Amino acid sequence: MDERSYDVVVVGSGAGGGTVAKELAPLCRDGMRVAVLEWGPKLREDEYTGREAEMAEKLYFDNGGFLTRDGTMTLAFGRAYGGSTVVYTGTSLALPEEVLARWGVPGLEHADLRRRSEKYLGENNVHLLEDDKINDNNRLFLEACRTLCYRVEQFPVNVKGCRGSGLCNLGCPNAAKQGTHRVQLPAAEAAGVEVVTNCKVERIGDRECVATVANPPFGEPSRWPEGRYRIRARAIVVAAGAVNSPALLLRSGLPVRLPALGRYFTAHPALILVGEHDRPITNFHGHPKSYYCDHFVESAKFLLETCMYFPFTTAKNLIGFGSEHAKMMGRMDRMQMILVLAVDPALPENRVRVNTEGEPVVHYRFTDEVLDALVESQRVAARIFFAAGCRRVHAPGGRSFSIGADQVDRLDELITRDAFKLGKVSISSAHLMGGCRMGTDRATSVTDAWGQVHGVPWLFVADASLFPMCSEINPYVTIMALADRVAERVRDRLPELSVA
């Protein structure tokens, strides 16, 4: 086994790991060595083809369809140089003060998080898209929400030179999205940080990682030769995401007892809803996600966002089969789409575990409140579709394949909880949170408010697994702000830490 030695090793290069890498990069000027170990590949620019099946294979775990243990929800999370920031839509919101208050983490103050969030909003060129770049799919949502007096806001997005491919979730083919693969990682590398791709960390020992480098048949080859490695470090920062960070720590056999490790997993379970217009609209051209409606977050625990997905993802989310399914699929140019996301509670039984092979297994139970929110959100989305002019709407909890515009007054009886069956509907999640939650109580948390694992001074966590509850908004800016805090703590503590 090849042996390497660094001052700091970061596991993962997404919103958390990429941020930590860039913030620690100045240490390289002082002769320190920092490495980022990323499981996924760094794609060449010409490999961003926008082809759904091909890009899902290259950029996501399990092609974007990682199943929870009982098969009732799929989880989408990235595996690439830049992690999930390669495949999100770039929507950039800072954590609301009231959500942070609900988190209730002593030592985590809103003013501090806000200041750090604003730093990354600036660094990532976050801004509102100009009106002439808003397509019909988004504009119709905005106008319908206003007609219905629902509170609606425009998403700030982190793009530079967006050409409106609409392919954000498959990796931007125009290099416009300012994820960590475009901003923080190149800056870190320029300052001397080594980013090692195609490198899977198998376990963490006492101030060391064991990892394997294996190149897939695409992307740039790793900077390290293929093989197994033992990498020693004075500090290790785990930022592998809310599924893989807890899984890595669970299979590592840490020298401390952490009963909350893997628990309190939340996901913003989501449904894709489709309305059909009687004429073509602009939908798959232009940025796909420009507006959100948070009108119902407090009262009914769900939010709505514009979205536009690709043929397979769309087909999978329509209930049914045969000619009626095919007929709707044959009119993608008439589709309006809304993503509804439930605000789910952090429960100890919703957790990441590892199987006998050490692979992650996610246990997730839908509460009655979450199921009620998902049903009610479909009724609200249907009202928005009809207010936008759709002639029919497909709702996964509908009693029939589609609901006509003349039935808008009967939505409560046409979209019902009993028709909304787990295993039948496609529930998905791209906001994976918790599993290494912050806090002060070792019984219910894994790290302190600065991401240091309780009782292990050289081990830190810096990703969405830190969230003690769900964020109620798109999480990536919050991940960066928390990672910024973790990097600061690592810098401060490093003089006290030594190699094993």
Next chain:
Amino acid sequence: MHLDPAVPGGCNAAVPPLSERKWVFMMRVAARILPAMADLDDTGRARFVAIVSKALSERPPAIQRQFGLFLGVFRWTPLVRFGVPFDRLSPISQDAVLRWFLDAPVSKLRSGFWGLRALVFMGYYGQPEVWPTLRYTPSFKGNEMLHG
């Protein structure tokens, strides 16, 4: 791989991780779930098989075993009500079986059918060659298409 012209959407070779018999059955079910499967030419059917077999092969072994088992359950469950397996039913009865699995009283059966349906859709809609028939024509320069 050989494609069986006698079977709409047929495939008469074992392509891992499914046996030849399971592929033949899978293609018959696919044609019922997605009528447009019948319009695929040999190349399209070969692409379908390639996409589905790759997706299945990359799943954990336990999931592959569960899927193989579900295909068996799916094939033989109609025996209880109709006295014959799925592939010997009339198209109308086959659709009734599909509808029963879609809304099955047991969550595991619904999840299994969801997985089967998802694989069929992946194999078909995952082919960029069929996108124009859906009126889905993405462009890297989508903004240029927004205003006529």
